[in-house]
Amino acid sequence: MRDFAVSDDPRVQAQLDRLEALSLPQGRLGLDAIRALLDRLGNPHQSMPPVFHIAGTNGKGSTSAFLRFMLEADGKRVHQFTSPHLVRYNERIRLAGELISDAELAGLLAEVLDAGEDVGASFFEVTTAAAFLAFSRTPADACVIEVGLGGRFDASNVLEHPAVCGIATLGMDHERFLLAPDDSAPVHPLARIAFEKAGIAKPGVPLVTQAYAPEAEDAIAAIAASRGCPLHRRGHDWHAAAGDAIQYRDRHGELILPLPALPGAHQAYNAALAVAMLRHQDRISVSDAAMARGIREARWPARLQWLSEGPLSALAAPSPLLLDGGHNPDAARVLAAYLAGLDGPVHAICAMLDNKDARGFLGPIAPFLASLTAVPIAGHACHPPELLAGVAGELGAASGTAPSVVDALERLRGTDGPILICGSLYLAGMVLRANRELPD
Template identity: 60%
Template sequence: MDFAVHADPRVQRQLDRLANLSLPQGRLSLDTIRALLERLDDPHLRLPPVFHVAGTNGKGSVCAFLRAMLEADGKRVHVTTSPHLVRYNERIRLSGELIADGTLAALLAEVLDVGEDLAPSFFEVTIAAAFTAFAREPADVCVVEVGLGGRFDATNVLPHPAACGVAALGIDHEQFLLAPEDGAPTDALSRIAFEKAGITKRGCPLVTLSYPEGPTLEIERAAMAAGAPLAMRGREWHTSADTLLYYADRHGELVLPRPAMPGAHQAENAALAVAMLRHQDFVSVSAAALAAGIRSANWPARLQRLSRSSLTGDREVWLDGGHNRSAGIALAQHFAGRRVHLVIGMLSSKDPAALIEPMQNSLLSITAVPVPHHDYHAHAAFGRTAASANDVADAIAKLPADGVPVLVAGSLYLAGEVLRLTGELPN
C-alpha cells in the first residue's frame, strides 16, 4: 500500500483512515468501485471526454504529454495519476492545479463515509474521490492513468473514453498480473498485454505502441472483441528516431520537436500521446499546441536532473523511480558510454537483477539504501561489490570526488523522499 503523510492535519486524518484499508485477497472485480461510485451519484458517467492510459512503463509520462498538449491548446484539464511522490494531492489535479488541502480532506471524508461498509481499497477510494471531484468542477478534458494492470483496475469503470492508450509493456507486479487464470495467456508478456488491453471499450479508439508478436495478438483480440478501432504504431501511425519526431497518420504527416524531457524513450511516449489525440473525434488540438506540449511537458522523478542542494552538493545527480527491466534498459540507453555511481533503494517485492543487469556496463559503483517506511532489499541483493549507506545523503557523501554522475533509482517511494529533501516538490 502507498504510504501517505501530510502536513495538513485535516488531510492526515483521512489518510490515516485510508492507511487502514487493504484489498481483500482474491478480489478481482469492479463490483466494489461500481457500488462506491453509485453511492456518489455515479460521477464517472458525468465526465468530459476522457483519455485513459495503461502500460507498464511510460504511462505517467504519456499522461504528462497529454496534459501539456491539451493545456497548450487552452483546454481545462483534470488529471489523476499514481502513485504520488511527496504529497497525496498529486493524485488529483483540477484544471491544472493540485487539489487544495481543504477540498481534498472533505472529499476523502465523504467517500470514506459513504463506502465504509463496502471495504474498498486505498486505490478504489482514491479513484472515487478523483472522479467525484472531476464531475463537480467544469473542465474540457480528463486524463486518467491506470493504477495497476487495466482489466480490474478501479479506473476501468469509465464507459466510453475518447481514446484508450497502451504504453510500453514489461514485466512488473507479477504476483497480481501473472497469477494463473483459465483463459488467460501463459506467456508472461502476452499476459501483461492481455491485462492492459482490458481497458478497451466498444467503439473507442485503442491506440498503442508496437510490440512482439504475442502481445500484439492479445491487443488485436481485445480490439476485435470490443469492436474498437485499433491504431498501432508501425501500421496506422509512424515515428522516426531522427533529430525531430516525425508523425504520420490518417490526417497526414507532422514534423514535431523531440521532447525536452531526458531519455530517448520520451519521444516514444510523446508520440503515443500525439497519436491518441489524432485518432479520436471528441477534442481538437492544433499542431502548434502538440509541439508546445512536447516541449513543456514535465514528469518528476523520471530521469530528472536534480538542482544543486545540500543533498547533491556540486555533483551531477539524476533521479529516477524506475524499478524493473524496462526501466533498466531505458536508463542504460541514457547513460550509454558513460559511467555512473548508482544509489539504489528497492522494495523487497521487486527483482534487483531486473534493473541492475541492463545497466551493468555503466555502473562504476552500487550503494544500497533503505526505502523509508517500506520493506527493502539489503545491499547483498545487488551483488558482491555493492556497499550500503544509511540514506541517500550518506550514500552520496561516501562517494569519491571523481566527477562521475550519480543516479538515484529503484523506487518511486525513494524518489519522493529525495524530492522532499531537496525541496523540488511536484506542483
C-alpha cells in the first residue's frame, strides 16, 4: 500500500509525485538506506535540538501532542515529526511550532530526493530525512519525534542520543510486519510487539513506559537491561490515576494535574506519559504550571473529534458528526468506552484498510451501534464494504453499504442521534478535507 499524498501547490505536488514513484521496501529491514541518505545530507540528525522519541501501538500521537503543548506552554520552540498526515503532507513536519510552508517543503523534498536517487530509500525514509534536515537548520529548543511503524527498524531510529524515549500503549497492529518470523525476537505476539517498540532504547537514555501485561513488560525490561538503558515503568517507577484530575507521582514528588480537553478517559494516561517523559530526563526543564496548561490546551485531530460546521456537517444536520481514526482492536475498545457514555446508540459510517482486523475492530463497538454503513476508501486497498457490512451484521448491528461517505450521510439524513465516522486515518483525512477542517 502506498502512503498517498497530494498538494494544492504544484511545486510540492511535483516532489510528492517523485516520492510516490519510489519503490516499496519489499521486506527490506534495517537502517542502512536511511543512514546512507542522511550521510549524503551531512548527517543532520546529529545536530538537532534535544529529542523526545515516542513509540507505541496507540497513543503515541496524542502523547506527542501533549509533549509539544507542554513544552510550548513553557516558552520553548518545538519541532515535531508525526505520521501519517491526515489532509496535507505538511502536517508531518512542524518547524518551531508551525507547519512547514509549501515553498520550504518543495525545496526540502527536492534536495533530499536528488541526494538519494540511487540509495533506494522508501517514502517514509525520504520523509524522515527531510524532517531531520529541516530540524537541523531551524533553531528550536526541542524535537518531538513519533515513530512511524514499530521502532527497531523505523527510519527515525537512527537517532543516537535522544533526551528521553517513551513507549505508549501496546496492542496488536501491523502484524504482517511486526510479527514477521525472526529468530532473535520473542515468540509471544504481545512480547514481540513490545520487543519491536523497545528497539528505540539507547544506552544511557531514559526509557519511560506505560503499564503492560507481564510478557510485554519482561520483553522491554530485557532490552533495557541489555542496552544499559534506565527504565521507568508506570506502576513501578511512576504512578498515575485519573478521576476529577490526574494524580501523578514519581520519585520527584506528586502533582495534581487537570484532565485533558481531548475527549476519552484514556487521554489522561497519555498526558501522564508525557509528564513522566519530561520528569525523567535532564536536558530540558518544564514547569509544573506549563505541564498543566499543555494538558488543557493540547489538540490532536481525528481522535474522538466532533466536527465543526462544514459541508459534511451540514449534510448530517441536525445529527452531530463524531470522527475517529482508530483502526485496531485496542483503539476500538477506547472508542467503545466513549460511545458507552453517549446518550443512546450511534449510526456509524466505517471503512478499513484490508490489512486491518475488521472483526477485532467492529466487535467492541457493535453493541453501541444503531446501524453501520460500510464505504470504500478511494485510492487505497481497503476491505470491500460488503465484507465490513457482513461482519457488522454477524455481530448484531443493522448494516448496509454505500459508495461514499456523502452517499452514506444522505441515507442517514433524518435519523436520531450522533453519526460516527470511523475505521481508518485515511478515511478521517478525507472527511476532514471534505468538511474543510484542515489540521494546523
